[in-house]
Amino acid sequence: MKRAFITGANKGIGLETAKQLLKKGFYVYLGSRDKQRGIEAVEKLKAENLTNVEAIQIDVTDENSVKNARIEIGKKSSVLDVLINNAGINGGAPYTALESSTAQFLSTFHTNVFGVASVTQAFIDLLRQSPEPRIVNVSTSVGSLTLQSDPNWLGYDFAKYAVYGSSKAALNMFTVHLAYELRDTAFKVNAVCPGYTKTDFTNHNGGEVEAAGKRIVKYALLDKDGVTGKFISEETNPTTGEIPW
Incomplete structure (x- = not known):
């Protein structure tokens, strides 16, 4: 049985991705x-008869928390097949380059x-x-x-989120390296945009979470001939999925 670890998976796209996997x-x-929200999410999945799941406490901004999560999963398995780095924040308002605070940039990049x-x-x-x-x-695109x-x-005139966009551009560069x-x-390592989706993150505007989860799962299941080092947004480019950096 293959094993996957998904950060930020107690709700929204992360939870849907877990369900599909x-x-x-x-x-x-x-x-x-x-941890409690993670346990509650697991209970919801198990209520749907999806039982091969367990909650792992992890705060990705806390090195000790990350280390403890690695130790905990390492006690259960010597192999991990899929890592989905899903945890993220939008940085909050104000969103403009001239008004966003240093604290916003620091916390979002963190x-x-x-x-x-x-x-x-x-x-x-x-x-x-x-x-x-x-x-x-x-x-994200x-x-x-x-x-x-x-x-x-x-999205030229409305997708202008200086802090969030900058952090994801930096994430894309990390992905390339x-x-x-x-x-x-x-x-196979790829940056994948799930699309504008109805979650807490977007105040429940956008497309269905099932479609977003499917886009992520597709790249978690790539075969040996699958792409790597790509930036994917099937919402933006339905033909090949690949979009420019």
Whole structure:
């Protein structure tokens, strides 16, 4: 049975991704900053007869929490097949480059970039034990430098979130380097935008969470011929999925 670890998975897209992987026969470690909320999410899944799941407490901004999560999962399995770095924050208002505070930038980068690096480094040894290791960094088209500077992009005039967009652009760069460093291995590493989705993150505006989860799961299940080191947004590019950095 393949095993996956998803950060920020007690609700929204993370929870839906867990549900879909469970239905595909995975054992899922459901990461949650608040352990009780993680337990409650697991109970909901088990009520749907999805039982191969357990909650793992992890605050991706806390190195000790990340270390403890690695120890806990390591006690249960010597192999991890999929890591989905889903935990993220939007930085909050104000959203403009001239008004956003340094504290906003620091806290958002801490979660969206440094947290991803910390978790990935902590779990890379378990992932190396898998014959088909997959890493999905949950990103967004809002983090595309090319799209953000293109007046013809549909989101050009309303997707201007200086802190959030900057953090995801940095996450994309981390993804490029990670994929490069693992280029001669069986790893597949991609940045995937789940699309604008109805969750707490968007005040419940956007598309259905099932579609978002499906987009992430697709890249968690890539075969040996699958892409790596790519920036994917099937919402933006339904044909090939790939969008410019």
